[in-house]
Amino acid sequence: MRAALDDLVARRLADQAAIPAFTCYGADTALAVVSAAEEAGLPVILLVAPSAAEPRLIRTLRSIADAAAVPVCVQLDHAKDAALISMAIEHGVDAVLADGSHLPPDANAAFVREVGAFAATRGVVVEAELGSVPGDEDRAEAVEVSGKTDPAQIRPFLAASGAQLLACGVGNVHGRYRGAPALDWPRLARIRAEAGTVPLVLHGASGLPPSDLRRCGAVGVGKVNVNTELRTAMLETLEAGVGPARASGEDMLALTRAVLDKATGVARTVLETLGG
């Protein structure tokens, strides 16, 4: 069922829990993720990567979200240009990440403000990112931590941008962590204090230990983005299943079901770890 992302996140944070957002490159991944959310009885977010964003995929995810038995939001992730954002809003996303994190803070805020003015007329929620989360969202390469968010910039940035959710860099990366991940919890606490009522978002949750995920809701992180972990699990299942599928008469259905069951299992574990 359709839901407003800001309301959903606020409700989960009141219970010290966070909502996971999973990147869906196709309809089948979205169906697997929604199955996990329905089994767990918890809300979930379907992310559209900018690399995959096109009208048919967005409309398909919209229809999967609307038909779900639990609240499901569709969000355009990491959008750096207004034309892509307008297209996604036109085709039915509930939220967008207006990503100006590559810009100086003033220009970043101006970009978010401009997107927000349009998004508000369509009831679409806007997330911003300040500081940077290094790495490529679509590739699982080992990444060094860099570009942590400066807590001193939070208050002026939120006032100037009007962002409704804020993604920040606290030692998190897209892709794979080089060495053991070490989130900067003291910095996160300072960011939380400066952000007031605006919920925080943690990108790059793949590879974090469950204890880190369990902590998110209690420290004001209301949304957690997951991509690599889902892809890795699906690819491993696919790899192991290709030989048997070929040997059993090109049984594509059994192979597809095995891959999607794996995705549902991974999504369910993340959902429950973030706060069941």
Ligand SMILES: [Zn+2]
């Ligand atoms: Zn991200």
